[in-house]
Amino acid sequence: MKELTKAEETLLLAILRLKDNAYGVAIKQQIQKATGKSLPYGTLYFILEQLAKKGYVKRFTGESRPERGGRSRIYYTHTPEGIKALEHAYKMQQKIWNGYTELTWGEKTGR
């Protein structure tokens, strides 16, 4: 199993959330909403490519649309492996973060 990077993780989650409507503009907006950061399309598509290469997402080409100057939307959807990878990442995350609050409790109070 190939590990997910932080950016891949974020994108894969956005695709999961958008369900059938996961294409460039929507993903970008979703990420902006979730993280407050704007991702350039170049970076976005680069990460999507990586995900597709690892086999965590699949690509569909939609029908051509006038508001895109006659171009098609490219939709992404998750694969079962993608879900597995997310679950794995979530578990890892939990392990890593386990007991964080206790550890920092003293620091927060500034003692």
Added chain:
Amino acid sequence: MERIHRADLGRENRKMRRTKPPKFAARILSLLSSSKKTGILGDTEEEYRMIRSEKGRFKADVWYVWQIFRPLPFFIRSTLYWSITMFKNYSKIFLRNMRRNKIYSLINIVGLAIGLTAVIFILLYVQHELSFDRFHENTGRIYRVIGQYVGSSGIRYSDNHPPALSPTLQDEYPEVVYSARLRRVKEKRLLSCQEKKFFEENIYYADPTVLKIFSITFIYGNPETALGDPYSIVISEEMMKKYFGNEDPIGKTIHYIYEKTIFKKKEFDLRVTGVVKNMPRNSILQFDFIVPFDLNKRFLPFDFESWGWYDSIETYVLLGKNALTEDFVKKIEGLFKSLVQGSNKVLDLQPLEDIKLYGLNNTGAIKNVRIFTILALITMFIASINFMNLSTARSSQRAKEIGMRKIVGAKKRDVVLQFMGESLLLSSISFVLSMIFIFLLLPTIHKFIEEEILIDVLFRFETLAAAAVIVLITGIFSGIYPAFFLSSYKPVSVVKGISNIGRVGHSKFIRKTLVVVQFSLSVILIICTLIMLKQFHFINERNLGFDREHIVFMEMYGNLEDKYEIVKNELLKNQNITAVTASHNIPNTGSFTIGHIDWEGRTTEEEKDIDCISVDFDYFEMLNIEFIDGRSFSKDISVDEKGESYIINERAVDYLGIKNPVGKWLALWGRKGQIIGIVKDFHYESLRNEITPLSFTLWRSFNNYLLIKIKPENRFQTIAEIKRICHELNPAYPFEFRFIDEAIDNQYRNDLRLSQLYKAFTVISIFIACMGLFGLAAFTAEQRTKEIGIRKVLGASLSGVIFLLSKNYIKWVILAIIIALPVAYFSMDHWLRNFAYRIALDVWIFIFAGIVALGIALLTVSYQTIKSATANPVDSLRYE
């Protein structure tokens, strides 16, 4: 229902078309996002529309453009980063290679630098020669009128015309806008202004129209009227400073003394009417002083309307803008035949800008330009070959590097570029080195070509551009073969260790060919140099038919002519002076030609002319010229004194067809006289020419030169004594003298220079070729270290190993010699035809040259072969 939907869609589409993002930006974006698979373009456009409908067009446009430029800094940074990284790597490898192979690098760089120096120097020289007289406003329409004669020695050209020609051309031919006579004063003249007195050389008599024909810039004075009055003089800026300092000299007078021994001395006060800028160096007309041509009429007792009088008067014409030169030449070519009885002179025109290059009778610079160019190209070629050879030969050393590069991801293109880059870098380093050479050599070069190339020519845009192109071509030419050869390596075989690529068949063949070509060229140069040296030696040693040693001569200025007898007696009192005489001219500097001669027993109607030299008593005795019949001029015979006795040479007897000539009459310029003696033929003129028919007269008023024969002992005291006597009797003039043998040798100066140039280029090219051979030998020896070690272990002798290693080179060089011999033979045979008296092409020269080439080649490789043959086999075999 469907129709409505379609209409909606149409409307929608139209609306979409109206709200497209800015075209220009969209174009760039589509270029940047190369892959069509990604939806970047579509996504951007979609979002653009969203923003546009929300925030308006302007904001949307700004956003869209921002999408393009946002990734740009990153893009640039990353490209730059990688190219810098690779460049750093390339230059590191380059420097490492240079350091590791100091000898090869030195051979490459120095060899190329020498070649480049030669080429750049030639470039400068050729550019200088080609630039002559192209700056005139009327360039292209200015011509010198020349005449073609068919004489006994073939076709000859002359630029000397009677004074009546120019006005006739001006008045009778509408094509001619202006025509001008120009007469350069051959002797030095004394000019003075108050206490300032100088002998001046560059004095021209000229018609006022010269100022219209040539571009002569006035600083003071009016060009329209400057040469109107015969008693005026136009001077150059330099002369103004010399005579008048920096003040305006208009209206001041310069005292001008005219003297030519045939006529009475005359003096004039000339008024300065103009100051002109110095003529540019690249002009054949170097005016210091321009005096109106009409001043000649005040002292020359000749008919200026005459068509039969010649005194080195040149004629220049400016043709109209629409004049057809060829038609005009057809009109004037027969002018002399129709006007002067018996003349066979055919007129022609020579463009002003061609005079320097072609001259008259093949005297121009073009010959030198051609020879220099060929020599430079040969040198450059030999240097480039070195480069190619050494790079390919050493390629096996770099095979692993290239294999590694390819494995890591370098494409063929990258390797080609890397090696081309290296070769360009090397040629640039060589270029810088050659610039240093040129600066160091410039004074020598100036002395050598006897002309000054201005250093600022070097920094002119054209020169630098040409030099850059040369560097580029050299870099590419010498790098292209190694680059493609090296880049074609198969990485797998290289890394596996099958690295005998340096000895792959076809590369070895090419290398061999290149070495053979290189050595052929060197052998050709060796042979040419040897033959030239031998020919010049032959000329120097050849018996000219008269004694030329220990004779001092000087021009007879001022009193020397009037008081000739007193001077002669005074000089002869000195024991060290054995003879004194006078003559019109010095051997090798020319004679005058007398036309329409007549003689006793004439059998032909054909007009004949003969070259004439006027001499004084004791002339033949001093030069030790042998008589085969008759007697010399004698003081005791009054007919001789009157100038009515003539002496001719053997050629003249044949030429005129007189039997038993002594005692018969001969008429020169209508003056009948007796032929009193026949002298044996001697080389009065250069050895390039055949001996011509000559006549000698005792017309003492024609004599220009005083000849003094001295004893070889106590030369300096004798000359000091001559100086004292001259000062005493001729106090107004400085004492200037020369030796006749020196003056004669001067004639061959251009040939001598050429042979020196050949010598220099031969040495250089042999040197470069040997450097290349040395490098190759070193390389081969290195390659065969193990082989030699094994051979020695198995019992090979030292001489056997040396022979084994040199065998190949001997083969190559012998092949080169075989190729070079016929080429050298034909070119030298051609060159020797320039000389009427020449050496035979000896087989020994060729054999000698071949042996020299072979010897040099063997000597070059011997260092390496002996070194590897004497190496201990233990060292060479142990390292594995």
